[in-house]
Amino acid sequence: MEATVKRIDIRNICFEDLRKSLVELGEQPFRAAQIWEWLWKKSARSFGEMSNLSKKLRENLEERFTINPVNISFSQFSADKTIKNTFRLYDTHIIEGVLIPTTERMTACVSSQVGCSLTCKFCATGYMDRKRNLDPAEIYDQVVLIDQQARENYGIPLSNIVYMGMGEPLLNYANVMKSIERITSEDGLNMSAKRITVSTAGIAKMIKKLGDDQVKFNLALSLHAANDAKRNEIMPINEQNSLKALAEALKYYYAKTKNPVTYEYIIFDNFNDEIQDAMELARFCKHLPCKVNIIEYNPISFAAFENTTEDKTEAFANYLRKQGVNTNVRRSRGKDIDAACGQLAVKQE
Incomplete structure (x- = not known):
C-alpha cells in the first residue's frame, strides 16, 4: 500500500519556496506571484478559485498542498x-x-x-x-x-x-x-x-x-x-x-x-x-x-x-x-x- 503524502498548507511556505515548488512542477516562476496574490490579496480558500491558473496546475497544487481555511x-x-x-x-x-x-x-x-x-x-x-x-x-x-x-x-x-x-x-x-x-x-x-x-x-x-x-x-x-x-x-x-x-x-x-x-x-x-x-x-x-x-x-x-x-x-x-x-x-x-x-x-x- 502506498503511504499517503501529508500535504502542507501552502500558506505556511514563503514566496521563494513556492516559486521553487512551481519550477519543480515544470511551471514558469511567474506563476508564484499569481498564486501569492490569490492567497494573500484575494484571500482564496481553495485552489479551484484560482481561475487564471490552468486546470492541470490547480490539480498539481491540490496533490502537493492544501489550504486550511478558518x-x-x-x-x-x-x-x-x-x-x-x-x-x-x-x-x-x-x-x-x-x-x-x-x-x-x-x-x-x-x-x-x-x-x-x-x-x-x-x-x-x-x-x-x-x-x-x-x-x-x-x-x-x-x-x-x-x-x-x-x-x-x-x-x-x-x-x-x-x-x-x-x-x-x-x-x-x-x-x-x-x-x-x-x-x-x-x-x-x-x-x-x-x-x-x-x-x-x-x-x-x-x-x-x-x-x-x-x-x-x-x-x-x-x-x-x-x-x-x-x-x-x-x-x-x-x-x-x-x-x-x-x-x-x-x-x-x-x-x-x-x-x-x-x-x-x-x-x-x-x-x-x-x-x-x-x-x-x-x-x-x-x-x-x-x-x-x-x-x-x-x-x-x-x-x-x-x-x-x-x-x-x-x-x-x-x-x-x-x-x-x-x-x-x-x-x-x-x-x-x-x-x-x-x-x-x-x-x-
Missing part, C-alpha cells in the same frame, strides 16, 4: 451590535474573535492561540489550557472573515485590528509577526500597521524584541495593577516579569520605536480602585509617553471579582488626568453575549 462555526449578535464569532480550525479546535462596531471605527479582536497558558485570575481564557499556537494564516483568516462580516452587516470595512482575543501574542511571536506582515503588506491586505494593536500581559524580553524589530504597530500592556504584590496575585506572569523589568523593557522599546504605549487597566471593586492605586499607576506612567485605558470589569463564573462603582472609576480617572496622564474610560461592549474583554472562553470543543 470557518465560522456560529455567530452571536449583541444588543450593542457587537458580533462574537466561534471559529473552527482545520483540526477541530475552536477559537473566538469579535467584531466591535463603534461610531468612529470598526474593530476586529482576534485570537493568537488556542487557549492560553498565563492563568490570569480574572480572564475566562486563562482558565483554559493552551492547546497550540495559531498559524499566521489562521490569524489572517479571522481578519478576513470579520471584515466580510463588517461589510455585510454594517456596510463598512474594518478599520482596526486588536490582538486581544484568546492567547498571549508574544508567546506566539513569529507567527503573530508574520500575520501582521501579510495583513499590512501591499501584496496582502494592505492595512496600515498604525491601525493594529498587539496586547501583551507583559513578557519583558519579548517587548525588547519588538523594539529590536522596530515594529510599526501599537503596543498595549495589560497592567491592571502598578504594584508587584497585587499584580502577582492576579497575573502569575508578573512573578518572572516584575514591574521594574517591564518598565525597563518598555523604555527600551520606546527608545527603539518612538511608539507610545497603552496601559490597559481593568478596575476591580476593592482591589485596585483606590486613589493609592491611581498614585502607583501615575508613577508607573512617568517612565515613557503613554495613555491609560480604564476598562470596566466583566464578571466571569470562574472568578469572584466584581466591577467597581461608577464614582470610584471617575475619581480614579480624574486623579490620573490631574497628574497629566492621558486617560480614557472604556465601556465594555458585547457583555450580553460574553464577548467583552476577558470573557472569551470556548464553552464547547
Whole structure:
C-alpha cells in the first residue's frame, strides 16, 4: 500500500519556496506571484478559485498542498451590535474573535492561540489550557472573515485590528509577526500597521524584541495593577516579569520605536480602585509617553471579582488626568453575549 503524502498548507511556505515548488512542477516562476496574490490579496480558500491558473496546475497544487481555511462555526449578535464569532480550525479546535462596531471605527479582536497558558485570575481564557499556537494564516483568516462580516452587516470595512482575543501574542511571536506582515503588506491586505494593536500581559524580553524589530504597530500592556504584590496575585506572569523589568523593557522599546504605549487597566471593586492605586499607576506612567485605558470589569463564573462603582472609576480617572496622564474610560461592549474583554472562553470543543 502506498503511504499517503501529508500535504502542507501552502500558506505556511514563503514566496521563494513556492516559486521553487512551481519550477519543480515544470511551471514558469511567474506563476508564484499569481498564486501569492490569490492567497494573500484575494484571500482564496481553495485552489479551484484560482481561475487564471490552468486546470492541470490547480490539480498539481491540490496533490502537493492544501489550504486550511478558518470557518465560522456560529455567530452571536449583541444588543450593542457587537458580533462574537466561534471559529473552527482545520483540526477541530475552536477559537473566538469579535467584531466591535463603534461610531468612529470598526474593530476586529482576534485570537493568537488556542487557549492560553498565563492563568490570569480574572480572564475566562486563562482558565483554559493552551492547546497550540495559531498559524499566521489562521490569524489572517479571522481578519478576513470579520471584515466580510463588517461589510455585510454594517456596510463598512474594518478599520482596526486588536490582538486581544484568546492567547498571549508574544508567546506566539513569529507567527503573530508574520500575520501582521501579510495583513499590512501591499501584496496582502494592505492595512496600515498604525491601525493594529498587539496586547501583551507583559513578557519583558519579548517587548525588547519588538523594539529590536522596530515594529510599526501599537503596543498595549495589560497592567491592571502598578504594584508587584497585587499584580502577582492576579497575573502569575508578573512573578518572572516584575514591574521594574517591564518598565525597563518598555523604555527600551520606546527608545527603539518612538511608539507610545497603552496601559490597559481593568478596575476591580476593592482591589485596585483606590486613589493609592491611581498614585502607583501615575508613577508607573512617568517612565515613557503613554495613555491609560480604564476598562470596566466583566464578571466571569470562574472568578469572584466584581466591577467597581461608577464614582470610584471617575475619581480614579480624574486623579490620573490631574497628574497629566492621558486617560480614557472604556465601556465594555458585547457583555450580553460574553464577548467583552476577558470573557472569551470556548464553552464547547
